[in-house]
Amino acid sequence: MTADTPFIHLDSIEKTFSNGKLSYHALKGVNLSIDRGELVALVGPSGSGKSTAMHLMGLLDTPSKGRYLLDGLPTSQLTSDERAHWRNEKIGFIFQQFFLLPKFNALNNVVLPLRYRKEKLENPIQIARDRLADVSMLPYEAHRPYELSGGQQQRVAIARALVSNPDIILADEPTGALDSKTSADVLDLLKEINQARQTTIIIVTHDHHVAQQCDRIIQIHDGLIVDDSVSTGGSS
Ligand SMILES: Nc1ncnc2c1ncn2[C@@H]1O[C@H](COP(=O)(O)OP(=O)(O)OP(=O)(O)O)[C@@H](O)[C@H]1O
Numbered sequence: 070m071t072a073d074t075p076f077i078h079l080d081s082i083e084k085t086f087s088n089g090k091l092s093y094h095a096l097k098g099v100n101l102s103i104d105r106g107e108l109v110a111l112v113g114p115s116g117s118g119k120s121t122a123m124h125l126m127g128l129l130d131t132p133s134k135g136r137y138l139l140d141g142l143p144t145s146q147l148t149s150d151e152r153a154h155w156r157n158e159k160i161g162f163i164f165q166q167f168f169l170l171p172k173f174n175a176l177n178n179v180v181l182p183l184r185y186r187k188e189k190l191e192n193p194i195q196i197a198r199d200r201l202a203d204v205s206m207l208p209y210e211a212h213r214p215y216e217l218s219g220g221q222q223q224r225v226a227i228a229r230a231l232v233s234n235p236d237i238i239l240a241d242e243p244t245g246a247l248d249s250k251t252s253a254d255v256l257d258l259l260k261e262i263n264q265a266r267q268t269t270i271i272i273v274t275h276d277h278h279v280a281q282q283c284d285r286i287i288q289i290h291d292g293l294i295v296d297d298s299v300s301t302g303g304s305s
């Protein structure tokens with residue numbers, strides 16, 4: 070879209086979860102703009118609304134109120150096909166628990182998103198192999214998840230997130246299940262991807278060291294952004 074339209078733009082976003090009589094106001098009016106190529110940390114206490122915000126940005130859920138513009142497009146106007154297209158081809162997701170399919174080896178886990186695409190690609194296996202190589206996991210292509218360490222599984226999950234060449238990577242506690250050394254390696258990999266591909270990356274984290282290495286730290290508290298500042302740690 071136009072140069073002055075932020076890539077990701079949340080305007081007075083609210084989210085209320087209701088089940089029966091109970092309702093919970095998880096986001097209470099979030100205003101946020103993120104440009105292409107930013108590396109952002111989203112931090113805050115448990116239950117503050119971080120994952121809820123990620124799910125909305127990733128089009129996995131819809132806001133109760135407010136407007137979400139993605140690349141200048143009001144997402145409320147997207148058809149379900151268009152939402153699926155964004156989720157499958159333009160947004161990569163990474164989670165704390167990796168969520169690799171246990172019956173598939175690393176290569177087949179990574180190739181899977183390409184199998185769901187509408188337009189079929191000429192050589193999806195080669196693309197998946199290239200992405201495994203990017204995360205130094207090609208030698209493990211035939212291993213199933215249970216034959217890999219946590220850090221290796223997360224690398225495969227990162228390769229899977231990259232296989233569609235997404236514009237955005239949303240990572241919810243990507244280092245939460247890893248020891249500090251492996252966590253640093255995974256973060257370095259995400260930083261490399263951000264710099265090499267200009268992929269917009271948003272990382273939810275409880276880890277101060279992880280947040281400090283992002284360019285910008287957004288703090289959320291009780292459903293509201295309470296601080297949004299340039300990180301003093303820097304990414305390079
Ligand atoms: N599907 C849901 N139904 C009802 N309440 C929900 C639902 N999802 C989240 N909530 C509530 O919304 C609030 C925010 O949840 P969210 O998962 O966004 O927190 P979080 O900041 O990611 O926390 P954590 O750091 O523990 O992962 C919590 O109080 C949670 O119980």
Ligand SMILES: [Mg+2]
Nearest residue numbers: 119120121241
């Ligand atoms: Mg969460």
